[in-house]
Amino acid sequence: xxxxxxxxxxxxxxxxxxxxxxxxxxxxVFGVLRVLNVAHGSFFAIGAYVAATLGTxxxxxxxAPLFALPALLVxxxxxxxxLGPVVERLLLSRIYVKDHVLQLLVTFxxxxxxxxxxxxxxxxxxxxxxxxxxxxxxxxxxxxxYTRYQLFLLPAVAAATLLCLMWFLRRTLTGRxxxxxxxxxxxxxxxxxxxxxxxxxxxxxxxxxxxLGGALAAPTTSLVPGIGVNMIVLSFAVVATAGLGQIExxxxxxxxxxxGRSIAVYFAPEFEVVIPYLIMVAVLLVRPHGLFGSPExxxx
Amino acid sequence: MFGVPGRNAAELxxxxxxxxxxxxxxxxxxxxxxxAPGVDFxxxxxxxxxxxxxxxxxxxxxxxxxxxxxxxRAEQLRLPILLWxxxxxxxxxxxxxxYAVRTQANAVPEIVAPLLYLMRARPxxxxxxxxxxDYAWGRDSWAIWKAAMDAVKPGVRVVAELFxxxxxxxxxxxxxxxxxxxxxxxxxxxxxxxxxxxxxQAAERRLFERSTFVLPLGESSLERVGRTLPEGVxxxxxxxxxxxxxxxxxxxxxxxxxxxYRQRFSLYPIYPTFHMAQALFALKAGYEKAIAANxxxxxxxxxxxxxxxxxxxxxxxxxxxxREDGQGLEPMLIGTTRHVPAFPFSVLDQMILYPxxxxxxxxxxxxxxxxxxLTPAAVQRAPAPIAYRA
Numbered sequence: 001x002x003x004x005x006x007x008x009x010x011x012x013x014x015x016x017x018x019x020x021x022x023x024x025x026x027x028x029v030f031g032v033l034r035v036l037n038v039a040h041g042s043f044f045a046i047g048a049y050v051a052a053t054l055g056t057x058x059x060x061x062x063x064a065p066l067f068a069l070p071a072l073l074v075x076x077x078x079x080x081x082x083l084g085p086v087v088e089r090l091l092l093s094r095i096y097v098k099d100h101v102l103q104l105l106v107t108f109x110x111x112x113x114x115x116x117x118x119x120x121x122x123x124x125x126x127x128x129x130x131x132x133x134x135x136x137x138x139x140x141x142x143x144x145x146y147t148r149y150q151l152f153l154l155p156a157v158a159a160a161t162l163l164c165l166m167w168f169l170r171r172t173l174t175g176r177x178x179x180x181x182x183x184x185x186x187x188x189x190x191x192x193x194x195x196x197x198x199x200x201x202x203x204x205x206x207x208x209x210x211x212l213g214g215a216l217a218a219p220t221t222s223l224v225p226g227i228g229v230n231m232i233v234l235s236f237a238v239v240a241t242a243g244l245g246q247i248e249x250x251x252x253x254x255x256x257x258x259x260g261r262s263i264a265v266y267f268a269p270e271f272e273v274v275i276p277y278l279i280m281v282a283v284l285l286v287r288p289h290g291l292f293g294s295p296e297x298x299x300x
Numbered sequence: 301m302f303g304v305p306g307r308n309a310a311e312l313x314x315x316x317x318x319x320x321x322x323x324x325x326x327x328x329x330x331x332x333x334x335x336a337p338g339v340d341f342x343x344x345x346x347x348x349x350x351x352x353x354x355x356x357x358x359x360x361x362x363x364x365x366x367x368x369x370x371x372x373r374a375e376q377l378r379l380p381i382l383l384w385x386x387x388x389x390x391x392x393x394x395x396x397x398x399y400a401v402r403t404q405a406n407a408v409p410e411i412v413a414p415l416l417y418l419m420r421a422r423p424x425x426x427x428x429x430x431x432x433x434d435y436a437w438g439r440d441s442w443a444i445w446k447a448a449m450d451a452v453k454p455g456v457r458v459v460a461e462l463f464x465x466x467x468x469x470x471x472x473x474x475x476x477x478x479x480x481x482x483x484x485x486x487x488x489x490x491x492x493x494x495x496x497x498x499x500x501q502a503a504e505r506r507l508f509e510r511s512t513f514v515l516p517l518g519e520s521s522l523e524r525v526g527r528t529l530p531e532g533v534x535x536x537x538x539x540x541x542x543x544x545x546x547x548x549x550x551x552x553x554x555x556x557x558x559x560x561y562r563q564r565f566s567l568y569p570i571y572p573t574f575h576m577a578q579a580l581f582a583l584k585a586g587y588e589k590a591i592a593a594n595x596x597x598x599x600x601x602x603x604x605x606x607x608x609x610x611x612x613x614x615x616x617x618x619x620x621x622x623r624e625d626g627q628g629l630e631p632m633l634i635g636t637t638r639h640v641p642a643f644p645f646s647v648l649d650q651m652i653l654y655p656x657x658x659x660x661x662x663x664x665x666x667x668x669x670x671x672x673x674l675t676p677a678a679v680q681r682a683p684a685p686i687a688y689r690a
Contacts, residue, residue, distance in 0.1 A: 012473075146476075147504050
């Protein structure tokens, strides 16, 4: 029993790491921009496809193992740096003051468009590129074979992302500016902060986090149309459970959901699919604004 | 996933049929509909094609849910429909349709044949785990396998029944659990990207070294997963077809088709490709027979459908028959994976072509009831295996 629980925890950590990477971008964007971005799932998928494309290109070279891991980061930076600013400037900046329903509809439309764009570029056949997993190789825990990528790299990247984000937002000038805009955009603007620039920066960074989640997932799975849908639904569950805009909450909730899912596979496989949503419902019944959320006060 | 190989086959074969004079002198024109948006969309398109476009015959579809919905609609519209790829055996067991027939086999032989093959290859297995997609096919195929296995080899212990969400992208936890349980056999009827992912994750974590895998739909993933799929895996082809079919690989027809397909699409044909080919060969044979029976005149829809029942026709890899109840009868090709220098992916070795009378329930019976009557003697009645030839 103890061994089974240990195995379930190891599996849960890897799953939680991927979910966190996507959910934290979603919650960051909502926390600052107040836009619930459905297209976030597309950024995850595009990050995965770009990583697989770069990985395949790198695999053709003699130094393939050296490039396998950096290619994941490059893919995330490319998507975050190119797609993020374009979407923010051309689309989101026009709807910040609009109703939340309209924002949802616009980002949903973008999501649908990007889904088709993925099919146009990468087709509908499964794509697989696991050079990064192979570069790190397997490791045995007791009698069970894991991949080092899954067991060490994914949780390490997620933990590093969380710590860096907390440090960035609390200890750096740019981070504090972002927090200031989040608390009160008008007051921050009155004090000389360029809120539009903060929005652009935050959205691009959120996009990069989603793409990094996709890039990290890419070596472990087959890329097929629809992978973004699955991840965005799960990410919404994480964000809603944690409380909108809560970064540490997203980490804890992703961990809960990851562990809950893997424990379910061991002890009650029939519940695997519904575990994230059972956790969400249970939390929201007790804390309607999420684990770390709080009711927003009216300013007038 | 499977729609594209099917459409590719249709595109290629319709060109060839039209270049050879069409069907009874009439050229074919195809309208392609994506069934992915769902059953409601497909039913709407079915009506539009029949009433606005005036199509003569419809080939549908990949999803069993789509077939179950489309067959009654075609009946209302008096539109001949050839069910070309969906697996559910229930269509003709629970209903009788005048305007629908199936041009391939169904879930019962597709599951019974790999079971008989496993019984022959690894008769000593005692424990088994299942990892199927959590939707109708995954559940139904497991029900057939379990019932048949209890009949031909009672006492096998099922150590895990895992049904990951349809569309799942990660099987790490399932693989860890399977490593801990160490079943003799792992059975999975998954397909597409999910099967590819499961194979790759299982290979990375050496699960293939601990258990014998049975993958009844594995033929469709062979080229994509390359040599990640190791030797010794039991793989099904969902019918009497493969581009290296043991008895047809040297025929002009199959070689020509495979070469033309590869040249145009840069891939080897897989089972949906062959299923589409079977439907088009059946369509041509049925119309030509109906035209002959009608004194050389184009037949009515009813005359065409009457001809289709009982029709025996040749296709790329052999011949098959459409039974009087509408079910298609074709042998089931099952083999074991082997690595050979000629291909960068696994090929099938020790292939057995299970005849339909051995693995398919007789007319008037239900597949799930019939498999419970199977006996261990069925294992011995299979034809001899055919080795892969370089």
